[in-house]
Amino acid sequence: MPPSAGRRRSEIVAAARELFSEKGYHSASMRDIAERLGLQAGTLYVHIRSKEDVLFEIVDQAADRFLEAVRQARAEAESRGAGPEEALRLAMRSHLRVVAENLDTATVFFHEWKFLDDDRRALILAKRDAYESAIRDLIIQGIESGVFRPVDPRLAGLAVLSLCNWFYQWYSPAGPQSAEDIADAFADLLLAGLLGGPQAAASDEARDGGGTGSPTGGRGRTARRGQRRSAGGSGTSSTVVQ
Amino acid sequence: MPPSAGRRRSEIVAAARELFSEKGYHSASMRDIAERLGLQAGTLYVHIRSKEDVLFEIVDQAADRFLEAVRQARAEAESRGAGPEEALRLAMRSHLRVVAENLDTATVFFHEWKFLDDDRRALILAKRDAYESAIRDLIIQGIESGVFRPVDPRLAGLAVLSLCNWFYQWYSPAGPQSAEDIADAFADLLLAGLLGGPQAAASDEARDGGGTGSPTGGRGRTARRGQRRSAGGSGTSSTVVQ
DNA sequence: CACCACCTAACGAACATTCATTTGCCTTGC
DNA sequence: GCAAGGCAAATGAATGTTCGTTAGGTGGTG
Incomplete structure (x- = not known):
């Protein structure tokens, strides 16, 4: 039929x-x-x-998978009582996993949604906005709970989206790291930052609330995971040559 | 002629x-x-x-501008004896400025380079690889100088590129922040991380070298800039509706 | 069993349209 | 008078889509 x-x-x-x-x-x-x-x-x-019907089916599928992924990540974080730190990592994991497991779908989603007619494009944009809001909310919750610094939530959300949305451009299943590894590394970078080497100018950030928490120099924080530096490979091109 | x-x-x-x-x-x-x-x-x-000639001219222009931008940033950093921290920020500033000032060119560059014939596509890919290498080198220098943590330089480089390359997708000159503001905020996020709120689980990272440098609690580090949180605007869509 | 009606899936040709590009002619300023 | 810049028309290929037709299967009816 x-x-x-x-x-x-x-x-x-x-x-x-x-x-x-x-x-x-x-x-x-x-x-x-x-x-x-x-x-x-x-x-x-x-x-x-029509041809456009086919395009819409693909793009809409992709949008639904992303939405489903972030909802699942949020539910998972809630169910295990995770803090905003882990909630963010879970969301990034979900997103990158969806892209990795549906690389073609994701590519079409990001590249071709503009070519849908007005109604369908609006529908897709609505789903995308919902997704972006969900990510931004994670940032806001992190800030309000005092775990994240009081950064601009819009820009921080866009930073997360940048990391996640550019992924399809360079990820290859043949590469050295799994999507989960990459998500963990990205989350770690975004949470803990690049600074912190032995020669860093120290004095980490305007830590407003003085000596809140436990300002000890312990190691092994949660934002530490999947750091297994790919051996050598200095000149490894980061790009898929299609 | x-x-x-x-x-x-x-x-x-x-x-x-x-x-x-x-x-x-x-x-x-x-x-x-x-x-x-x-x-x-x-x-x-x-x-x-031919039509493709025109496409190539646009795409090649874009590639040259990006390369020029990162070279200029590197020269500037060197001339003022800046550390890897500031060098990275300068590079991100340059990149985002190029995109903001050539939004159409950047959009065509990222979206349409695939449609060049083999020879020209190879040429563009070579320039892109050179650019990505330059960014990765900044990361490696930061790590080797002990300022950055010993993260995977490939992934850290890709994180920088993700932040910079996704920019054209959402930036609007009518938006609240300038490209420089955004670059500074992104650099700050990537350098210092999201963590560091008053309730953060503290113990910032495996800070290997003990009391190197000046471990005072001073504020106003270089990774602090352009944080003028846009008033309200909770539901501001992060996307250009073209 | 034989017959008819109906259905889906497919073919192959044709549809009108659009595309990038080429050609021949005209104009205009030097 | 000549060359550059432009026009109008045409070329040939490709596009998404429609059309008439057919092959094969199924189910009901005499």
């Missing part, structure tokens, strides 16, 4: 996902998609209504 | 820059470009050799 369901339809969407990701929405033709399935171009329209 | 120079030619490239940025390379037609200049499509070919 297509166009709306059926195995053939999902085969078409799957083929489109790969082709849109590889060549871009406009450069991948319906004939390309059909050829990959051993069909004629016209036959695709037995199962779908 | 076009096609290669001339005022008309740069008008064409300028129009193409805007249109490619707004609609994408494949969706912006030569007729669109011509119309914007009050010309017929065919006339464009008096001044240019």
Whole structure:
């Protein structure tokens, strides 16, 4: 009872996902998609209504997965009574895992959403805004609970999103680190910062509240994880050459 | 003596820059470009050799500007004897300034470079790799000088690039902060980290070298700047709705 | 069993449109 | 008079989509 369901339809969407990701929405033709399935171009329209329908299905799927991921991360953090520090790490983990496990979907999502018609684009933008708000809320909670410094939550949220959203541009499953490793390393960087080497100018930051907490020099904080420096590899290009 | 120079030619490239940025390379037609200049499509070919030539000119310009920016930042840091901390901030400032001042160029650069033919794409990729290496070198120098923690330089470099390269996706000149403000805030976040609020679990990181430097509680470190929290604006969408 | 009706999936050709690019002619300033 | 810049028209290929048709399967009816 297509166009709306059926195995053939999902085969078409799957083929489109790969082709849109590889060549871009406009450069991948319906004939390309059909050829990959051993069909004629016209036959695709037995199962779908239009090329843009296919694009929307892919992009909408991606948006839902991101939303689902951040909700799950938030629920997990709440259920185990984690602080904002760990909540943020969980969210970044979820996001990067979604990208890594759906690289083509994510690529199409970030690259081609603009080409949807007005209504569908608005729908996607709404979902994206919801996602970004959820991330920003994590920052705000961290600040209000006094764990994070009182930074601009908008910019801090954008920093998190930058780290997470650029990921699809360079991640390769063949690379040395898993998405989880990378998420942990990124979260650590963002939480603890680059400074703190033996020769750092010390006096860490305008620590407003004086001697609150336990100002001891202990090590092994939670923001420490997955730091297994890839051996050597100085010139390793950080980029996928498509 | 076009096609290669001339005022008309740069008008064409300028129009193409805007249109490619707004609609994408494949969706912006030569007729669109011509119309914007009050010309017929065919006339464009008096001044240019092909549409792809125009794309290459834009993308190559962008690559050169990024390279120039990081070189300038490095020179500036060296000339004023700045540490790796300030060197990194200078580089991020330069990058974000280039993007802010050439938003269309940057957008085309990041979005459309894939559509160049093999030779030109290789050329652009080489320039991009050079740029990424330069950023990674800043990280390595920071670590080797003992100012930065011994993090994975590849991932730390990618973190810097993520912050800088995602910028074009959300920056608007009409926004509350200047590119410099944002660069400073991002550099601060990456250097000092989010942690450090009054209720933070304290014990900042494995500070290996004990009491090196001046372990006083002074404030106003260099990683402190441009933190003028935008008043209110909780729901401000972080995205340009094009 | 035979027959008819109906359905889905596919083909292959054609649709109108758009695209980047080429060609031939005209104008205008030097 | 000549070259550069521009116009109008045309070229050929490619696009997404529609169309008429067909093959194969299924279910009901005589």
